[in-house]
Amino acid sequence: MVRIGIIGGSGIYDPSMFDHIEEKKLNTPFGQPSDSFIIGSMNGVDAVFLSRHGRGHRYSPTDLNYRANIFGMKMLGVTHIVSVSAVGSLKESLKPLDIVVPDQVYDRTARRASTFFEGGIVAHIGMADPFCPALNKILFETASEKYPAHKGGTYLCMEGPQFSTRAESGIYRKLGFDIIGMTAMPEAKLAREAEICFSILATITDYDVWYEDPVSIGQVIETAAKNEEAVKGILRRAVGRIADADCPCRHALEGAIATSPDAIPEKVRRDLGLLIDPYIK
Structure with missing residues (x-):
């Protein structure tokens, strides 16, 4: 059975998007997620929403408990995650209010589990x-049915919470990166470890600082708000098209566990049972 997880800003959550809403708090082996999970259905498909930064935007990209967020999705039976991410553009052809579905990521974070x-x-x-x-x-x-959308490209994930310097932005452009944000990693890594299909729906809020005067958080929030209706429309239409296919993402741990089963500490084995039990005899 397909169950779609949506991770995004609180503006993406709209009660009218869901039927049969239930709010659920979880405690995971990795602590508390960013917020309660909103559970319901969207166009007849089971869906779970999580506000990435918590209601009121309480957690910075570095301080997020990514492990608890993704493990919580796994606990709730989520099979696919759509991560909605506001990003800056590193190319003139990728304009504010455009949608990008990246196929690669370059990780520059350093302080995250x-x-x-x-x-x-x-x-x-x-x-x-x-x-x-x-x-x-x-x-x-x-997305491309109704909006300017771009297939593929590399998401540069920076640590934050500060924006880039002009020198950094210029180097990222020379290296050929397409968009820049702060949350793709380690979300993508953890979703793969949890054997959950994971993709990013990136909404461009601005050109990065290479292009013009430094952008303010106020401008980013204003443009992100304009993108919210587009994102909600895309999600409503996309969920019904997602099938419970035998995707390689769903078998990512097969052959990946290097530790001998008898060497795994009992607590670790219990904590990770949801992930490793199919592979540990």
Whole structure:
């Protein structure tokens, strides 16, 4: 059964998007998620929403408990995650209010816990293609029906919470990156470890600082608000097109756990049972 997880800003959540709403607080082996999960259905499809930064935007990109957020989605039976992300553009052809569905990511973060596998267990998963190709295709085709949308491209994930310097922005452009944001990593890594299909629906709020005077957070929020209706429309139409296919994302841990089962500490085995039980005898 398909259950869609949506991670985004609080503006993306609109009670009218969901039927049969229930709010659920979870405690995970990795602590508390950013907020309660909103559970319901969207166009007849089971859906779960999480406000990434918490209601009132309480957590910075660095301070987010990404592990609790993704593990909580897994606990709720989520099979696919659409991560809605406001980004800056590093190319003139990618304009504010455009939609991008990236197919690559470059990780410049340094201060975030980015794996579930620690404390006595090691797993090496493949990340060559960090986003689910099947889910990417659905999101791009749905977005392009009504909005300026771009297929593929590289998302540069910076640490934040500060924006780029002009020197950094110029280097990112020379390296060929397309968009820049602060939350793609480690969301994508953790979703892959949790065997959840994961894609980003990126909404461009501004050109990065290479282009013009430094953007303010007020401008970013104003443009992001304009994008909200587009994003909600895309999500409403896309959820019904997502099938419970036998995607490689759903088998990412197969052959990836390097630790001998008898060497895994009992607490780690219990905490990660939701992920590792199918592979540990």
